[in-house]
Amino acid sequence: AQKVTQAQTEISVVEKEDVTLDCVYETRDTTYYLFWYKQPPSGELVFLIRRNSFDEQNEISGRYSWNFQKSTSSFNFTITASQVVDSAVYFCALIGTDSWGKLQFGAGTQVVVTP
Amino acid sequence: EAGVTQFPSHSVIEKGQTVTLRCDPISGHDNLYWYRRVMGKEIKFLLHFVKESKQDESGMPNNRFLAERTGGTYSTLKVQPAELEDSGVYFCASSHTRPDRRYGYTFGSGTRLTVV
Numbered sequence: 669a670q671k672v673t674q675a676q677t678e679i680s681v682v683e684k685e686d687v688t689l690d691c692v693y694e695t696r697d698t699t700y701y702l703f704w705y706k707q708p709p710s711g712e713l714v715f716l717i718r719r720n721s722f723d724e725q726n727e728i729s730g731r732y733s734w735n736f737q738k739s740t741s742s743f744n745f746t747i748t749a750s751q752v753v754d755s756a757v758y759f760c761a762l763i764g765t766d767s768w769g770k771l772q773f774g775a776g777t778q779v780v781v782t783p
Numbered sequence: 784e785a786g787v788t789q790f791p792s793h794s795v796i797e798k799g800q801t802v803t804l805r806c807d808p809i810s811g812h813d814n815l816y817w818y819r820r821v822m823g824k825e826i827k828f829l830l831h832f833v834k835e836s837k838q839d840e841s842g843m844p845n846n847r848f849l850a851e852r853t854g855g856t857y858s859t860l861k862v863q864p865a866e867l868e869d870s871g872v873y874f875c876a877s878s879h880t881r882p883d884r885r886y887g888y889t890f891g892s893g894t895r896l897t898v899v
Binding site: 672705710711712713714715759761770771772773774775776 | 874
């Protein structure tokens with residue numbers, strides 16, 4: 669069985685602060701993909717990043733960075749110098765090789781950035 | 784390219800009524816998925832179409848839910864009769880391959896269903 673845990677329900681920060689969202693996953697598959705999606709107030713799910721299980725290289729995209737650590741089954745997401753537009757719900761998700769059709773999502777973390 | 788389109792964006796119905804949600808995937812995407820998020824919980828898989836065939840419907844909660852994809856184009860998800868616990872946001876996603884190895888899935892904006 670696969671599971672994704674996002675222990676943080678809500679994080680509130682003041683603009684320009686950094687915020688890190690935790691994601692811990694469980695899977696028996698050796699090959700799997702991890703994703704982060706953003707759901708802004710408008711409702712759509714916006715793809716942010718995909719990482720496969722063989723690529724542990726961390727990635728930075730502008731103010732976003734991701735830290736994938738296979739040893740701890742974690743795929744954490746950091747927003748540097750947060751902005752009000754970053755306010756959204758962020759979901760971590762997993763696909764394993766035995767469930768290519770299904771994304772297993774975490775419960776999501778609501779990020780609130782105040783001016 | 785047009786994205787995944789869902790409508791209505793919002794629907795408020797009374798318990799016992801019927802509601803039909805529609806999803807138009809990206810043109811040429813054979814794979815179409817339905818997910819839903821209820822009561823602020825995690826987004827859960829409902830079912831997966833490959834063209835017009837149901838590849839996996841293991842996430843469908845009960846027989847009050849009926850999904851179709853006639854002709855392998857758009858899909859509908861009918862809830863009949865609706866119950867209070869069906870309230871939530873229903874997402875549709877599509878992909879050319881499964882999964883799309885570059886971008887995961889392309890999701891629609893969702894339909895927010897409220898059953899009163």
